Amino acid sequence: MTDPLLETGDSVQDRPHYLRRVTDMAERCSVVTQDAIYSESGIKLVEKGACIDSRLYDRLVQHKLREPLDTHLSVANAVNMESLQQAVRQMLESEPLPLLLRKALGDAQPLLEPLRSLPLTPPVAFKLTVLREQMPDLFLHSLQMMLVALYLGVRSGLEPHQLTSLAAAGLLHDLGTLHMDPTWRDPSHKVTGPSRKHLVAHPITSMLLVREAGVYGRAVEVAVLEHHERMDGSGYPRGLAGQDISPMGQILLLSVLVTAFYEKYLDSPAQQLSLVLRLNHRKFPAPLVAHVLPLLTEESNAQSSRALPQGEQIHSLADQLAKAFVQWEQAKSQWSQGGGHAADLGPFAYVEEGLQALKRALTEAGAHPDHHTVLLEHLQGDEQGLAELAYVLREALWQLEHIVFGCQRRWHAELEQGSSPGAVAAAQWCDWVRCLQSG
Structure with missing residues (x-):
C-alpha cells in the first residue's frame, strides 16, 4: 500500500x-x-x-x-564533510553523551566511518550552514542525535551502507525546523489548539527537504518522517504503531529521547532516562532499549551524589499528579450524569485509555497515584529513593501533557464545539491540565 x-x-x-x-x-x-x-x-x-x-x-x-x-x-565557511567530521570528533572527546557512546564501543571509529560516504549536496550543505549559524543548539542536537542513532545501528549489526543512511537520517531529521516560526524556540511559548499542527508538520517538512535532495533514498525519507512516532501509536505525524514503523525510524525515535534527556537535564540525565524508559516501555522498541539501559547504569551511579530534589518539591509533584486523576474522575461523573453514552466516546475514550495506561505504568514502577502519601512517608531519609520517585513523577506529569496534546490534535473540532458530553468532559480536563502545567 x-x-x-x-x-x-x-x-x-x-x-x-x-x-x-x-x-x-x-x-x-x-x-x-x-x-x-x-x-x-x-x-x-x-x-x-x-x-x-x-x-x-x-x-x-x-x-x-x-x-x-x-x-x-x-x-562562506559552509558546512562540509571535513567540518562535520571535525565537529563530531570534538564531541566524542568532550561532550558527556558522545563520550559515553565512544567509551562503550571502545573506539570512535565505528561512529566516524559512516560519515566518509555520506552524500552532502550543495543545497543540503547550505541548509546545515543556516542551522549551524542561526540555530546552533539544534545543529549540535542533530550531531548528537546522529551519533546516538549510529551507536544503536552498530549495536544492532547494521551493514556499512545502512549506517551511512542512518547517519544521514539522524543528521537531517530536524531540517524542517528551519521553516518554523521562531516562537517555537521560546520555552515560555505554550502550544495549544490548532497551532499544534505546525509542530506535527515539521517531520513532514524535513522529509520533503530530504527527498528534494535526491540522493538519500526512500528509507532515509521514511525514517525522518517517523522520528516522532511511538511504538504504542501515540506519536506523530501518522500515529503508527509497532512494526508499521520502519527499523530505521525505530532507531531515530529512541535516539530523539536519549539525546533530549542529555540536552535538557544537566542533573542526573542517565538516572532520569533509565526511569523514563522503564516507565514507558510500551512506547519504545525493546531490543533497542536493551542497548541503552546498560549504558545508563554506571552513569547513574556516578551521578547519584549530585544535588537531589527537595522534599517539598516532591510533595508538590505528587499532589499535582494525584489531582489530575481526581479531576478526571469528576469529569467522568459529570459525563455520566450528562447522558454520556458509547456513541460519543472519541476524545473521552482517548483520555480514559491514556490515563489508565499511565496508572498501570506507575503501578509497575511502584508509584501508584493513590499511594503517594504512604510512599513519601516510607522514603523519608532515603534521598536516592526520593530522587527516583521525583523523576517518575516528573515523567508522569509530562505524560499528562502528552495525552492533552494527542487529544487536541485528533479531536480539535469536537473539543472546541463541545459536540457531545464526552467531548465537553475531555475539553474541560485538558484545559485543567494546561493550567496545571503553566502554573
Missing part, C-alpha cells in the same frame, strides 16, 4: 521564516548568488553575483520563487 505522505509531489516552498533566517545569516556571513533569482512568474529579483543581506528579505518574501532559494546561493 502506498503512503500519500511519501508519494505526494509537493515540495517545500521557501517560507518567510526560512527566508528571514537566510537573510539574517547573510549579515554575518558572506552569502552570494551563483545565479540570478527569479520569481515563479519570471521576474528577476536578484542579479547573479549579488551579495545577499537582510534588506532583500522584503523583496523575496513577496514572491513565490521559481526554484528553492538555496539552490542559487553560496556561503
